[in-house]
Amino acid sequence: MTHLPHLIIDLGLILAAAGLITLIFKRLKQPLVLGYIIAGLLVGPHFDLLPTVIETENITIWAEIGVIFLLFSLGLEFSFKKLVKVGGASSIMALFEVVIMLVLGYLTGKLLGWSTMDSIFLGGILSISSTTIIIRAFDELGVKTQRFAGLVFGILIVEDLVAILLLVLLSTLAVSQQFAGTEMLQAVLKLAFFLVVWFLGGIFLIPTFLRKASKLMNDETLLIVSLALCLLMVILAAQVGFSPALGAFIMGSILAETTKAEKIEHLVASVKDLFGAIFFVSVGMLINPSIILTYAGPIVIITLVTIIGKVVSITGGGLVAGQGVKTSVKSGMSVSQIGEFSFIIATLGLTLNVTSEFLYPVAVAVSAITTFTTPYMIKLSDPLSNTIEKILPSRWRASLNEYSSGAQTIATTSDWQLVLKGYVINLVVYSVLIIAMVLLSAQFLDPFMTNLIGHDQLADVATATVTLLGMAPFLWALALHHPQKEAQGRIWANRNYRSLILVMEFSKIAISIMFITFLLDRFFSIQVAIVAGLVIIAAMIIFSRRIQQFYTRIENRFMSNLNAREINEAEKRHHTLTPWNVHLTSFEVQPESAVVGRTLAELQIREKFGINVAVIERGKRTIMPPTRQEHIFPGDKLYVFGFEEQVEAFRVFIESPSPDSAPDEAKEEIKLQKMVVSKGSPLLHKTILESGVREKTKGLIVGIEKNGKRILNPDSGLSFENGDIVWIVGSPWRIKQLEATRDGEIAS
Known part of the structure; x- marks a missing residue:
């Protein structure tokens, strides 16, 4: 009889259990991650009714590979450029949440009588929300286009980077077994140093390599090359003392900036799903039901701390960032769960032998409960935010609205x-x-x-x-x-x-x-x-x-x-039918264009230029195909089809100004800038009307900070006093010239 290795038997058992349970969860419209965890519980050593995995050590290795590919895929979705674009509001809200949840997790652990290391890791576990669960919930509830959803996506991007930092800091803390400030600072600086080196070197070398080798690559070779790059970075990260997961995440974020990002993400998805399933099943195998029953009380307490703490911290961060009550509450209600990174942090504690055995199943139980509550929390966010706005005192509501308006409006680029x-x-x-x-x-x-x-x-x-x-x-x-x-x-x-x-x-x-x-x-x-x-x-x-x-x-x-990815996406909008050398090109109609207000019949585009207007996009509405009586409005996007010479002739026509519009004045750079009224300022003790700021700067005073009080769109009779901060929308060099004028000198 042919001997079959235990690894193959175990793998077959794992995948069979995972496949069956996830089909049930798919039918129940529940997250598949929870299905994998329950499958692991069923084939684990603590459940005797079904066959049990024999060689758990081999499964642990496969699970580590699963973590690597899971982090690689998260990196492909991450992109450092997205982090730059999320803005200050999302960053403030994410950092608020992480700091508060770290403290709450630590204090909760200590109040439950747990060790210092268990309490610290509990804080790390509770501080990161689940990207997968939130995105799935947003899709199902149809709220992805709402304003708060954009903030939440920004929060998740910042949290991903914070989670990587936490893995490094917790590893350092686990080794030193104490709060060594110098070692922690060295770990942060070392991480920052290698992040910069890897990102700069990776962006300089890898996109160039992929571009040069693109003609030699089909789907198979691109998959192999991508996985090879991932594992090479994993090896490099391990060589310099970081976790393999960090190397996978960094390589994913580098490849996310290339033109092959979507293709790689699609090709890697199957590999990630396979090894990710093994990882989450291995998470379930470590759950001991008797421990969950023993720690039912702490699980309930930690679940409440997670839900309440995340809602309050994100809402508070949103209010500080000037996002208003409604948006802040809805954002806070959306991220009240823990997920993938929490499992990885819990696994780190077990791997380093610094946390107790009960912490892992407790974290998984809390994740399962908060995952089930997530859709209901998002549904409740709208009525709850409306209720809070109604019960707030009118004075508080007015102050929050004024602060929100000022925070989102007043900015300077001096x-x-x-x-x-x-x-x-x-x-x-x-x-x-x-x-x-x-x-x-x-x-x-x-x-x-x-x-x-x-x-x-x-x-x-x-x-x-x-x-x-x-x-x-x-x-x-x-x-x-x-x-x-x-x-x-x-x-x-x-x-x-x-x-x-x-x-x-x-x-x-x-x-x-x-x-x-x-x-x-x-x-x-x-x-x-x-x-x-x-x-x-x-x-x-x-x-x-x-x-x-x-x-x-x-x-x-x-x-x-x-910028290759953005350039490539822009070029995709210019489609070419190669055999006939004709193009589908889009044009955005400017307010001063000669075509504004006229119908397609009046413009006679086909007769004059030989091209067809195939589609008109107007806001969220798509007109396809437009009739000859369709009017053209400012902001419309016209998709036209024709030869290159015809398209260029139409470009000149659509970009030409209307004959009724007045000739433009010479253009100047316009920015929002501030100037401080000092003792020698020509503005001192003059009203806005008397100062002549409008004439001297070709600008408009939009705000004044007077004795710490913000006045938005001030009255023209308001006088300037020493120390006032004046916000002006106008020509920067004229504003600087006015600020440099002293003792009544006239700015030329």
Whole structure:
């Protein structure tokens, strides 16, 4: 009789149980994740009525692979650019929730008499909501297009990154077994350093590689290459001391910026589903029903803490972020559950042997209960938010509305903000790249050169030379590049700020010299390193143009790769029927266009240009195909079909202004900026009407902060006092010119 390995028997048992239970859960319209967990409970060692998995160690390895692919898929949906776009409101709400739930989880554990490590891990488990469950609930309830749903998606994106940070911090804490501030800070800095290096290096190299190899790749090879990249990053993350899950997440987020992201996500889905099912089944196998019965009281308490704590923390964060009562409450009611990352954090505690056996099944039980309550919480959010708004005192309601309006309206993009932001980003990015090159040089290049040349001193010179050549464009960018040249020029025009600009410029050069010294000091004496640093900076100034050209090519390649997905999506809107060389192209109708207000029959587009208007998109309405009596309105998107020459002729026509419109004045940059009324200001003790701000700045005063009180759209009779902060929508250089005017001088 042929011997069948236990692993195959166990795998068959797991998948059979998972398939059967999930069919039942699909019929009951319940989350499949819970079905997998119950399947694991049925085939686990604590349930005797069905066959039991024999070699749990092998299943644990498969489950670890499941975590890797689960995090890889989350990374593909994540994208660092999405994190930048979610805005301050979602970030504030997510951080509010994470901090409050960490504290509540820890305090709950201590009140239940649990150990410090159990309480800390409980806080981590409760702090992250379930992306999968929330998205599924939003789909089923049809609320994805509502405003609060956009905020919730932003919160989930921020939470994903926080969860990765928590995995690193909890691993560090588990090893040290104490709150070592220095070690925790080192762990955070180390994580930030490698995140920047991996992201910058990955975006520069991987999209280029995929683009060059695209002609050789079919679905099979793309899947293999993607999984290989994922596992290579897993190995790299493990080599530098991070969890394998972090490496998978990072590679997923890098691939999310490529043009192949959707294709990879589709191809990996089956692999993720298979190993993800094994992971969640393994979660269920660790559940001991007797422990759940023993800890029924704590499970109920923790469930209530989870639901109430998340609702209150997200709602509070939303109010602080100026999102209003209704939006904040609806957001809070939507994220009142724990899920995938909570299981991973609980698994981490068990793997490191720092948490008690009961914590894992307790976390799974709380997740199951909160998963079932999620749809009902979302349904209740609307009536609850309406009730809260009704019972709030009118004074509180007015204050919240005023604060919300001010928080969402008043923002500034001053020149100093632009310059300082550019300065900090440049300093961080180029410093990380240079330090990474120095470390790689010492770790790999120097031993290679020593073996190749055989003479230690010559090997040191060769290593230093090669490393400096690689660092040159980034040293030049750090020392001499000005990312916000125009804003810096406007600040330089004010003599009062020139000394600060000079300090910033010299500090950049000093930091560059320090990095050169840091490299050369590893091979030569400190005196030689300092002198060489000064000589290299001088050479960089002399050969600045050539280095700049090389740096520009690097920067253009990086930005091209970073924006490739958006560019590709834009190009998809320009469809081509290759054999006939005709295109389907979209045009958005501007308010001043000559076509506004006229029907298709009046415009005679087909007769004049030989093209057809196939579709008109008007807001949420799609008119397909439009009749000849259909009017064209501002904001309409017209999809036209024709040859390239015909489409270009129509482009000129649709972009031409109406003959009835007045000629445009010379355009100026318009921004919302602030100026402070000082003792020497020409605005002091004058009313808005008397000040002539409208004429001098070609702008409009939209807000004033007076003695800490915000006045939106102030009356023209309001007087300016010393210390008032004035918010003006107008020409930035005119506003700066007015602010620089003192003692009644007239701005020219």
